[in-house]
Amino acid sequence: MRIDTLYVERAVEAYATTEAMRKKFDARQVELIDDYQELFSRQKTPYLKKRENRNIFLAARKGACVKEAPPAYGYQAAEKHFYYVHAFNCIYECEYCYLQGYFSSPDLVLFVNHDDIIAAMERTVADHANERIWFHAGEFSDSLALSHITGELPLYFDYFTRHSQAFLELRTKSINIGALRALTPLPNIVVSFSLSTHEQAMVFDRETPSIEQRLSAMRRLSELGYQLGVHCDPIIYDATFAEKFEMLCIAMRDLLTYKKLQYVSLGVVRFAKDVFREAKSNYPNSQIFARHFIQGEDQKMRYVRPLRMQLLEIARAILKKHGCPEEKIYFCME
Numbered sequence: 181m182r183i184d185t186l187y188v189e190r191a192v193e194a195y196a197t198t199e200a201m202r203k204k205f206d207a208r209q210v211e212l213i214d215d216y217q218e219l220f221s222r223q224k225t226p227y228l229k230k231r232e233n234r235n236i237f238l239a240a241r242k243g244a245c246v247k248e249a250p251p252a253y254g255y256q257a258a259e260k261h262f263y264y265v266h267a268f269n270c271i272y273e274c275e276y277c278y279l280q281g282y283f284s285s286p287d288l289v290l291f292v293n294h295d296d297i298i299a300a301m302e303r304t305v306a307d308h309a310n311e312r313i314w315f316h317a318g319e320f321s322d323s324l325a326l327s328h329i330t331g332e333l334p335l336y337f338d339y340f341t342r343h344s345q346a347f348l349e350l351r352t353k354s355i356n357i358g359a360l361r362a363l364t365p366l367p368n369i370v371v372s373f374s375l376s377t378h379e380q381a382m383v384f385d386r387e388t389p390s391i392e393q394r395l396s397a398m399r400r401l402s403e404l405g406y407q408l409g410v411h412c413d414p415i416i417y418d419a420t421f422a423e424k425f426e427m428l429c430i431a432m433r434d435l436l437t438y439k440k441l442q443y444v445s446l447g448v449v450r451f452a453k454d455v456f457r458e459a460k461s462n463y464p465n466s467q468i469f470a471r472h473f474i475q476g477e478d479q480k481m482r483y484v485r486p487l488r489m490q491l492l493e494i495a496r497a498i499l500k501k502h503g504c505p506e507e508k509i510y511f512c513m514e
């Protein structure tokens with residue numbers, strides 16, 4: 181990743197993590213600024229400019245640090261789910277990524293005021309004192325890809341050690357597990373990997389580790405004692421989807437065993453309307469758009485419902501055939 185300018189907000193200049201990151205990022209230049217929002221969203225930068233170079237902002241999250249997740253977002257839908265905002269944008273380039281068109285720039289924003297984020301978690305936990313609640317990382321960025329540089333995971337592990345009624349999910353496609361290896365696994369922290377068929381990942385998940393590499397990282401984490409989850413999301417139509425998905429399910433069974441997985445989510449490809457337009461313009465020949473999408477009541481662009489249900493039921497049946505207990509499977513955002 182070529183970094184043009186590392187912008188550092190004055191408000192976070194004194195943070196120890198800021199100094200550590202300044203040393204680790206090999207930026208062409210470093211500039212002190214007052215507010216990242218004045219530059220990050222000042223003008224539209226084409227999403228695919230991220231292939232050439234990009235800027236990084238080290239900033240303080242000033243808005244809501246913790247937000248309630250949409251319905252059917254996580255496992256155990258009856259429990260409360262929240263996500264926390266620790267970064268914007270991602271080093272990978274998945275063709276279906278909802279971040280294209282979501283922000284006006286592909287530059288990375290890394291929030292360093294984790295003390296404020298954890299304080300917001302603390303308030304959320306206090307508001308739901310007698311409930312089991314979930315926090316998810318990775319809504320606007322991959323949760324592990326830069327963790328060796330950003331260095332925040334020990335703070336979150338410390339918090340979740342002290343709050344066993346709260347659960348943390350770290351969502352990722354990364355095999356950058358060095359930071360996790362240095363920590364002690366906790367029963368209330370789940371590392372969840374997004375997986376798809378080997379063939380689709382090769383085409384659509386640009387710049388990401390292969391499915392084999394992700395499965396190997398999962399196996400290593402499982403050996404270390406980590407709780408694991410899987411998101412088979414997004415499922416994209418392909419005439420041979422069933423047989424290719426079966427290969428993935430067999431690999432999960434043989435390399436990990438379903439006993440080791442806390443849950444497996446299934447979700448069919450979907451886009452917010454703006455993101456759909458942007459993705460089509462960024463990847464005009466992508467097979468993602470080979471099938472027709474329609475706009476739903478929630479304004480999201482999806483396949484027609486019978487096709488979505490067919491894909492989800494096929495996937496569920498194959499998972500069950502290879503030993504995944506039905507209660508571990510859930511449909512995401514349906």
Ligand code: SF4
Nearest residue numbers: 270272273274277353
């Ligand atoms: S890993 Fe997730 S956040 Fe990153 S580009 Fe892919 S879909 Fe987007």
